[in-house]
Amino acid sequence: xxxxxxxxxxxxxxxxxxxxxxxxxxxxxxxxxxxxxxxxxxxxxxxxxxxxxxxxxxxxxxxxxxxxxxxxxxxxxxxxxxxxxxxxxxxxxxxxxxxxxxxxxxxxxxxxxxxxxxxxxxxxxxxxxxxxxxxxxxxxxxxxxxxxxxxxxx
Amino acid sequence: xxxxxxxxxxxxxxxxxxxxxxxxxxxxxxxxxxxxxxxxxxxxxxxxxxxxxxxxxxxxxxxxxxxxxxxxxxxxxxxxxxxxxxxxxxxxxxxxxxxxxxxxxxxxxxxxxxxxxxxxxxxxxxxxxxxxxxxxxxxxxxxxxxxxxxxxxx
Numbered sequence: 001x002x003x004x005x006x007x008x009x010x011x012x013x014x015x016x017x018x019x020x021x022x023x024x025x026x027x028x029x030x031x032x033x034x035x036x037x038x039x040x041x042x043x044x045x046x047x048x049x050x051x052x053x054x055x056x057x058x059x060x061x062x063x064x065x066x067x068x069x070x071x072x073x074x075x076x077x078x079x080x081x082x083x084x085x086x087x088x089x090x091x092x093x094x095x096x097x098x099x100x101x102x103x104x105x106x107x108x109x110x111x112x113x114x115x116x117x118x119x120x121x122x123x124x125x126x127x128x129x130x131x132x133x134x135x136x137x138x139x140x141x142x143x144x145x146x147x148x149x150x151x152x153x154x
Numbered sequence: 155x156x157x158x159x160x161x162x163x164x165x166x167x168x169x170x171x172x173x174x175x176x177x178x179x180x181x182x183x184x185x186x187x188x189x190x191x192x193x194x195x196x197x198x199x200x201x202x203x204x205x206x207x208x209x210x211x212x213x214x215x216x217x218x219x220x221x222x223x224x225x226x227x228x229x230x231x232x233x234x235x236x237x238x239x240x241x242x243x244x245x246x247x248x249x250x251x252x253x254x255x256x257x258x259x260x261x262x263x264x265x266x267x268x269x270x271x272x273x274x275x276x277x278x279x280x281x282x283x284x285x286x287x288x289x290x291x292x293x294x295x296x297x298x299x300x301x302x303x304x305x306x307x308x
Contacts, residue, residue: 035198035211036190044189044198055209057189057237068237070230079224083211 009128012147015105015116016138019096022105026095030106033084037150041065045149046072046080049093053077061143089153098134108152117147163282166301169259169270170292173250176259180249184260187238191304195219199303200231200238203247207231215297243307252288262306271301 032047041061047054053072060066072080089112094105101120108115118137122128133140141147186201195215201208207226214220226234243266248259255274262269272291276282287294295301 036196042190055234057234059237066237068234070226070233072224072230076224076226080209080211080222083213083220083222 009123009125010119010121011128011131011140011142012144013118013133013140013142014138014147015118015136017136018105018116019134019136022094022096025097028093029090030093031088031090032149032153033081033088034150034153035080035083037087037154043150046077046084048077055080087153089149112152115147115152117141163277163279164273164275165282165285165294165296166298167272167287167294167296168292168301169272169290171290172259172270173288173290176248176250179251182247183244184247185242185244186303186307187235187242188304188307189234189237191241191308197304200226200234202231209234241307243303266306269301269306271295 028050030047030049032045035044035046037043037045041059043056043058045056045058047056053074053076054069055072055076056067056069058065058067090109091112092107092109094107096103096105098120101122104119104121106117106119108117120131122131145151182204184201184203186199189198189200191197191199195213197210197212199210199212201210207228207230208223209226209230210221210223212219212221244263245266246261246263248261250257250259252274255276258273258275260271260273262271274285276285299305
């Protein structure tokens, strides 16, 4: 059981062009939907990533958030998933090594086809502030609500 | 796995005096807390009842509501429970046979000590309307927000 409780510090960028070597990277098809998704950042999210299922509780706004995640069985997921109707999105996630970190690139599908966003998570706010993005990353959209998954799913 | 998706039709009463024969009835100690609890009736509730754990999603207000419930493992429950801090309540629930139905009597504890509420669930709205409460039931508080568990937990 993958149970994590932590405070999330991350930065988010638009992707100017896809980096080289993607075909050799880890990749997952993700479908996610929201049981709850509020303007103040409170959310309860269901996610299917590859063959894994999870429920995530998040609270707070900005680059430091509280997050609690539990794995679900397929049966638990299937029982709750219908309640997310109208609040869903689908994306392909690539995980790309970058120095000592991993960058997640999300390629959105369906009505958000064409949108590609990269996220990098940090242990400390100082490291997040000092991060120098490679040239294939474009505008810094950290905290920009237009690129929150909550809004993209609504 | 107990997975239920249904529309709930119920009536709620204050309890004037406890009915006879309670000691022979089914009884459970319940602790519940809310990950989400909104005025419009949207809620995500965690519950420990005896040795069982569950997560319930509810939407809607009044005597007809949508409800989806899944059993949780103790580990899943423990990972999410801290997020309900400040939005919890404890009660003893008795299940009492009454004709062809079962009445649930909730005896609240801690800061709600002294409050006792009974709930009966029906298959159809017509049956709910026609229900004649026995004399040990008092005021009909169906839909009265003062006696919602959401409010009692806040």
